[in-house]
Amino acid sequence: MFHRLKNDFRLSIITLLGISAILGITPFAIMRFIQGNVVAGVVDLGILAGIVGSLAYAWVTGDTRRSGMFLAFIICASAVLVGAVMGEAGLFWLFPCLVTTFFLVSSRIAAGLNIVSVLALMSIETAFSSPVQMWTFAATAATVSACAYVFAYRNQDQRERLEHLATIDPLTGVKNRRSMDEELDLAAANAERTGLPYALVMMDLDHFKQINDVYGHGVGDDVLTDLVALIEHNTRKSDQLFRYGGEEFVLLLPGVDGNSLQTVMTNLQQILRKHLKYPGGPVTSSFGVALLRHGESIDSWLSRADEALYKAKESGRDTIIFADESDQRLAVPA
Numbered sequence: 001m002f003h004r005l006k007n008d009f010r011l012s013i014i015t016l017l018g019i020s021a022i023l024g025i026t027p028f029a030i031m032r033f034i035q036g037n038v039v040a041g042v043v044d045l046g047i048l049a050g051i052v053g054s055l056a057y058a059w060v061t062g063d064t065r066r067s068g069m070f071l072a073f074i075i076c077a078s079a080v081l082v083g084a085v086m087g088e089a090g091l092f093w094l095f096p097c098l099v100t101t102f103f104l105v106s107s108r109i110a111a112g113l114n115i116v117s118v119l120a121l122m123s124i125e126t127a128f129s130s131p132v133q134m135w136t137f138a139a140t141a142a143t144v145s146a147c148a149y150v151f152a153y154r155n156q157d158q159r160e161r162l163e164h165l166a167t168i169d170p171l172t173g174v175k176n177r178r179s180m181d182e183e184l185d186l187a188a189a190n191a192e193r194t195g196l197p198y199a200l201v202m203m204d205l206d207h208f209k210q211i212n213d214v215y216g217h218g219v220g221d222d223v224l225t226d227l228v229a230l231i232e233h234n235t236r237k238s239d240q241l242f243r244y245g246g247e248e249f250v251l252l253l254p255g256v257d258g259n260s261l262q263t264v265m266t267n268l269q270q271i272l273r274k275h276l277k278y279p280g281g282p283v284t285s286s287f288g289v290a291l292l293r294h295g296e297s298i299d300s301w302l303s304r305a306d307e308a309l310y311k312a313k314e315s316g317r318d319t320i321i322f323a324d325e326s327d328q329r330l331a332v333p334a
């Protein structure tokens with residue numbers, strides 16, 4: 001639970017707002033029924049039901065876009081309704097809603113929702129005691145919305161930049177190990193649901209240390225970026241490459257079964273043998289390949305590929321080893 005709250009910004013906002021709204025509205029609902037104001041009590045209960053519903057929907061489905069949209073709509077509509085029913089005393093509820101919408105939906109949708117809410121309230125004659133009060137309300141609501149828009153826009157931009165930095169390897173531009181863990185989880189869940197086969201290739205450049213030692217780190221870096229460009233140009237769009245660490249990469253291949261896997265891997269090996277070079281000659285690679293088994297954990301999948309890679313190194317490098325015993329084959333030498 002805390003893991004989901006920590007990793008999903010919108011879910012944490014929806015939860016915080018949901019709980020605050022429940023705690024804030026429930027006493028008012030009870031008070032209205034005690035005072036005999038049944039209409040206002042029922043309105044409060046309706047608002048509560050909507051908020052609790054969207055909170056539950058976000059947690060059960062994980063669809064925070066839709067529940068955020070629903071929650072933003074509910075709170076704005078509720079604030080307009082409260083303003084219409086209670087008049088002056090209810091107007092103030094719109095201000096927290098004008099700020100909150102920017103945390104629940106995109107800045108543009110939030111701005112649109114705010115404008116519609118303010119105009120809706122202004123169109124209700126009984127909501128304001130005088131035209132001066134109405135225009136003062138409109139001006140202050142516009143100021144609050146504009147400030148919230150600027151803040152939310154900058155916040156979203158910075159969050160996207162941080163997310164990008166946290167998931168991308170700066171040297172090669174491919175996804176890093178952190179995002180690999182997430183993608184492998186998604187792949188395993190998809191395989192379980194649809195039966196789509198997934199292959200995982202763990203690959204490591206051979207004698208890479210020598211390239212660095214003899215020609216310098218800059219040349220080593222060039223080899224790594226060339227490797228990534230070659231793989232990306234010679235694999236499908238749906239395939240994903242990750243930098244696992246150092247000169248070790250992981251390639252995730254969806255929709256490749258045991259039969260086509262050998263062809264795919266032999267082609268890739270030959271392309272790298274032919275085109276991946278450093279000033280001292282060609283650079284070769286070793287590969288460990290594992291097909292995801294039914295119900296297998298990510299750790300087991302990775303460790304089978306890793307063991308296969310280890311065997312490829314042990315058997316002299318420049319080799320492909322398949323982890324699955326029923327499908328274990330050495331690639332045809334060049």
Ligand SMILES: Nc1nc2c(ncn2[C@@H]2O[C@H](COP(=O)(O)OP(=O)(O)OP(=O)(O)O)[C@@H](O)[C@H]2O)c(=O)[nH]1
Nearest residue numbers: 204205206207208209210212217218220221246247
């Ligand atoms: N240029 C460069 N080198 C790196 C980077 N990350 C790791 N390395 C180097 O990669 C080398 C890995 O060396 P080893 O683990 O001994 O592997 P190897 O020399 O390829 O030997 P085998 O894998 O056994 O064939 C080390 O020299 C690291 O410094 C990087 O981002 N750029």
